[in-house]
Amino acid sequence: xxxxxxxxxxxxxxxxxxxxxxxxxxxxxxxxxxxxxxxxxxxxxxxxxxxxxxxxxxxxxxxxxxxxxxxxxxxxxxxxxxxxxxxxxxxxxxxxxxxxxxxxxxxxxxxxx
Numbered sequence: 042x043x044x045x046x047x048x049x050x051x052x053x054x055x056x057x058x059x060x061x062x063x064x065x066x067x068x069x070x071x072x073x074x075x076x077x078x079x080x081x082x083x084x085x086x087x088x089x090x091x092x093x094x095x096x097x098x099x100x101x102x103x104x105x106x107x108x109x110x111x112x113x114x115x116x117x118x119x120x121x122x123x124x125x126x127x128x129x130x131x132x133x134x135x136x137x138x139x140x141x142x143x144x145x146x147x148x149x150x151x152x153x154x
Contacts, residue, residue: 053103056080057142069151077150081143089133095152100124101144107137 051070060068060080066087069079080103083089100109106119111132118124118134118141126132134141 067145072150074150076146076148078147079145079151081141081145083134083137083141083143085138085140087140089135091133093129093131094126094147095128096147096149097128098126099146099148100126101146103142103144105137105139105141107141108135109133110135 049071056068056070057080059070060082066083067079067081069077071078081100083105100118100123102118102120102122102124104120106117108115108117109124109126109132110116111124111126112130115135116124134143
């Protein structure tokens with residue numbers, strides 16, 4: 042059995058359709074031992090209820106604007122922003138008047154709880 046991962050390509054439109062279909066704010070679309078990836082969408086006035094993760098995390102803002110608080114430090118974010126959150130850091134998105142849509146990468150793969 043080969044340990045080489047097979048290449049995969051994803052279309053954002055299809056990922057968004059899958060996110061809407063599952064009725065949740067997060068849709069994981071890729072999982073490997075070394076990493077996982079998903080789409081996270083926060084609706085207008087929906088609080089970000091994230092808790093610290095056991096993995097390092099990268100966010101790419103696909104749509105929207107607001108701010109992220111990481112260990113008490115607030116940083117503005119907007120479409121195109123790339124953010125790194127170290128494992129175990131307290132973090133949450135705030136002040137997003139039009140909602141936020143984010144690509145999320147965890148390394149290693151996010152622990153499922």
